[in-house]
Amino acid sequence: MEIASFLIVFFMVRYIRTSLQTAERFPEWERILVIVQYAASGLLAADIFLDSSITKWLWHLMLLGMVGAAYLLKDFRPVRNVWLAVGPYILISLFSDVAKLINDDFYESISTVVEIAEVFALVWLVATWVSTQRQQKALEKERLKRLQEEEQSRIIASQNVMLEQIVAERTAELTRQKEELEQTLTELKATQDQLIQREKMASLGELTAGIAHEIQNPLNFVNNFSEVSVELIEELKEERKKENRDVELEEEILTDITQNLQKITHHGKRADSIVKGMLQHSRTNTHQQEPTDLNLLADEYLRLAYHGLRANDKSFNATLIMDFDEHLGKVTVVPQDLGRVLLNLFTNAFYATEEKRKTGLAGYQPTVQVSTKRIAGDKIEIRVRDNGCGIPQSVLTKIYQPFFTTKPTGQGTGLGLSLSYDIVTKGHGGELTVDTEEGEFTEFVIQLPG
Template sequence: MKPIKQQHRFYLFQQLIWGVLFSLLIAGFIIMALGALLTDKQIDQQLKQQARSITEGVVFSIEGLIELGNTGEGLIELRNTSIIQRVVQNYATLPLVMEVAVINPQNKVLAQSDTFPTRLSFSALPSPFTEVLDQAAQTGLPTSFSTKIDRHSVLVSVLPFSNTLFGQASRRGLAIVILDADALRKQAVQALSITVLIYIFGIALTLILMAMWIHRILLRPLKQLRNAIVSLNSIDQFVMPEGLPNNEIRLLAQSLKSSTNQIKQYQEFLHKQAQALEVAVQDLSAKNTQLDSALSELHHTQIQMIQSEKMSSLGQMVAGIAHEINNPLGFIHSNLVHITSYVQDLIGVIQACQEQIPQFPTTLQDKIDEIDLIFVQEDIIKTLQSMQIGTERIREIVLSLRNFARLDEAKIKAVNIHDGIESTLLILQHRLQATDHRSEIQIRKYYGELPLIECYAGQINQVLMSVLMNAIDALDSLNQRSKTPEIHPQIKIQTEEISEQKIKIAVSDNGSGMTQEIMSNIFDPFFTTKPIGKGTGLGLSISYQIITENHRGRLFCESEIGVGTTFTIELPTHQTR
């Protein structure tokens, strides 16, 4: 056994690390994006609350001072707006406050903090700004809005109020507070930046620990197993490495050890068979006729053994694949039910929010318009339904594979023949589809009421596969050779109980039919009418042996040129134990 060359090291390690890194980065990006969005909303809410509190505080302070002044001594001094100016100036020192002003009903500024970089003239502001102030003074409703003043993003809060200071005016005075939105956003960005740095550090630490963990429990045992394989000089010298973890890697090593033992035993068996064959050939060398017959029979037996071994291995492999597919498929199928329920709940919450909140904030409404929320609500249900249909289809295919995979069962069992037919048809579905030479093959089923049949289920499936494939091949060759208008191909499958002890399965096609000469040799070993490389001539021969010898039944053929061919299988309902 030649040593294995060392190639492409650590690809698995790199793929695992990159996979983990990519997953962490995606998760981090999503979390930070959501955090930024929520932070922006919190900033707007915080600014509005703070602005409202300041305007209410200004109004409360002014009203309190005026009420105090009306008691007597300070009345003349309180009429002077210097006290209001002092109140305004005190509130202007609060964090994020850029401007505080009090305007009387005649739009005259009674007090202004002058903390804005450029002194504001409220009467000379743009029309949208002044319109908001006029509307608030007339209606008496507080309001707030975001805008830009001298390239500063600000939040303006306006609180109308009435007071004896203004006399009997129909309009109200206004307390105005302007907060610096840029400063608060800058603080939020700094906090978010620190969070990002902490997350990056966490990713780096996670990758280091993950790399150490992967190397310890996966790569090192795999390297030990690989070194044990590379050091082999013969298939029977495999030694199980020490210290392998008790997981799938140990199971792989045990399977490899078991396989090498089986290969060794099989080699010894073949060696003994070859020796026995050589002795037999030497003993029969003098009898040419008998030698030819014996060699032909031996060759036939060997081919049948190989074919049976292939079918048994195929059954084990298909059963294993079906099992491995079915496990994750079960998780997906069951979780789809919960996901569908969750999505419907979320859609219900979204619809409830839309009903309770007629007008969303601009940023949220823009996001809703960007993703086309109505289309997403409709399409996600359709997508989940299509996924549900897809998983159901896969489950049907897996079930058919498991039913057909009973090729290696050595015990007689009571089975439903119709299940075997359906499983075989599902596996051959691709052969029934339309091709360049013919249209789709139509399957006509005429199932009777059948009891459970005692049989070798895997062998019966093998016979059904062989007979159906023979019918499909006949229809394929018909349209390739025919110069007449295309014949619509179809296969008819009929089952019935012909007595209390026997059932019948008939498979008919509307192909070109067979001559009497071909029919007389159809079940002979190695007889085939297909081109070289298209068939071995053993399918129907083995099927005949399975039905007649293993099940004490009948397999026969009826055909008419230009009409088609019918293969009939007769099976007893009970087998002798």
Template structure:
């Protein structure tokens, strides 16, 4: 799940770093800036300090041409840009004009950049990009190198916000090179974080994790609390995508503690959202909703529109999974409206997706289709396959540039020695020869590496094809298991309905004969005899009606349990469900082998309460267990050929404390220890080829353990029988 909240937090970090880019000017300016920096380090009272400096400088008649004053105005606008962008834009418009008249081009560059920040906050990405480009062009013109990395980094953020990862990576890697040249570790940290975000969006979790950890190291070296919080948060989100949820919670706990300790609402919003997402992945929906609610309230309180929208989407997903569709729709539509007003493509996509799903579950197909079309449109606009290749290309380019610079330094050293002593000429030639040979070896090694990469890619493609084939085969086997279960049910239904139909047919034939006799008696004038016969006919018709209703109830019950699962849990009588599927299993086997008979012992605890389950799923579990039990005693009967052996299957339910136990045992041949340890593995079966898929117990085990958080155990004594026990929480 992609997280647009990273974009806001990255911009906040970049804004905080802006203070380092002010030019060195007069002693008065340096003194004022030092005082301001001391105040802003704690992130409290900085605006008040700046306004006081502004008021003092305005008392000077020449303050409009004083670079110290112009810098202070830029700084106030910089702080406003994050929370009050419109006020910042008004202030910047006048200050940029004043910088032009004063000939202060560096202040003009900073003003353009902060204008871009304000438009980023408003979500006007095209305007932000225009102002950043304008800032960069002027910075290049006046050789304002300190501003280069930050501006290029912010340009990358705009492209990333628009989903243009190719252009974003281009800007980020350029910013990283410029920051390294300036030895600006703050911007290096921020840029590495943004590169990691792109890797995250592309699904390259290993690269994202590596970049985030580099960012964490830099942040700790710089004692940068916000950077440390953001790094822990982002590493945790990678852990979530890797399904390392306990590790994710551990990293988020560190981030959350730091955010509370520093009373930072921006970081609290980000980390709360990440905690909500993590608990959602763990299916702990109550905790997920609580953290999403915290993130939503913080974001609304501080006007973090992107964060607020993401929190609303999180709440919609939680309530949709809980089945609270009205609440889910309310939050989903609010998120969609906010995303559209911001023009944020990623949030528009995510909001459209969840709203479409909610309408579908509510049965509103037309609305669902409309939002699904919007989801597809936004998804297509974000898809960019070239960006993955670009990351590797730029990594290699930077590495090669470093090696090339090292080589150039060596060549310069050799030239210096040549001019200093003629005797060193032969030594220089030898060194150049060695270097040239090493370069050829390096080229050869690179070609070999490219060849190996090609072979690895080919193997990967073959592995993907094989995986697809395995998945197809697995799907076919699962379908075979489902068809086998359907066959068992069909046989059981046929046997169940045959008895009442036989009664109906027999009593119908008898009634016809009695009516013929009654007509004869009436013709002979024997009224009393005719009345007696009429009484017998009435009794027969009552029995026909009784057995007809029995057949009708069987058909309705079977239709109910054979229809497609709605995947909706409902309150179910476990005893009745167990009894019904045991009967179906037995009659299904009898339909295949008329000679087979078995004794069925049933012991159902009346204290067993009704449970919230999917009847079709739990019925499939019981059917699989009883089918295996009847099959086991049937095989033992055939092997022994002993008339004294009585095939027996025992089925019981029991309430033990806060658990419900369903136990199915038999007196068949049992299992060896080596077999017992494998019975729940997919595709493992002891039945002959063609008689079993090896998926019945595996699917039953998954339904019980993953679907209901229960357990399934097996006990067996070889030669004496086996017993399977299902335990469910009451």
């Protein structure tokens, strides 16, 4: 029993000194624990050389003192689990010695149970000790890990200071570059806006030329019928001055004047619609969609584009083929935007046929065909086809890129198809595709939600 008690005291002291690091943190307890180790060694020597029953009670006292200190003292709270390890063995040993002291017969009756309990207590002590050691190793590992993390944090903090200085310098440089880039971007946007406006004005110029020709017809009718109406009124006045007035003649004259005024009103409204179309085309896009007759819109812009080209080149002539779906109905679009798309496609088609005509190809007749129809899936399709020079396959993938053009310098901004593509796809949620064969034809297909 004395050897076991000595070993328990020795390892308890060692465990407490190691766990609490008493040499660094609690020097006063370190001295006391060293004294306890020496006292345990002296008590073991006394047990060996002196045959005295007093030593076993001193062992009990020392063990209870160690456990009590570990359980009660504030500084020893982290090692309270030592009580769980050695407590059962100490209590059983103390109970055994007390039972022997009180009554030997009683002790003899329970000695077997006490011995078994001591064995289990020793097994419990060893198991708890092994578990505690593992926990200590895990805690020590965690402590070392924290120390490493703290060291890494310190290194990172010092590096962060250096990096902050570098970042501050780079930020100042990037700020300067950002300001320069913003200035450059502002200038590029201004240039882009000017080019887009130029493209709009170019299409407006083509539209105006067509309108000038198209509006001349209703104006001629208005002028002619106005002159005839003035002559009829003068004739009516003269008839009324006569003594024998011809009432039937007066009624015929009044009927003619009424018909002339109706024709003047009709052609005046026609001229008014043409002017309104021009204003819609030229105004800033408001993105306001409205139900629109696409057949009428395509017919009007086809004629305006054709007459606009003829206004610049009297020798140009082309066959216009229109195949419109009579059951198309009105489609909700932005009419001035879609009109700009159609005008651009028609102008490009006439340009392609004119370039092919200039090659002097025998028997060639420039032809531009436009068709509309409702297709499966509740979609509207507009096709613009010409029998011009076609688009080379080498540039086909670039035709929607901003500022790309196959026309000679000064004859195109390269924004027409780019703007048209954006209007159809982004503005109306549709598709704009092309099918072409160089030297034979080009066909643009617009598909819009119905």
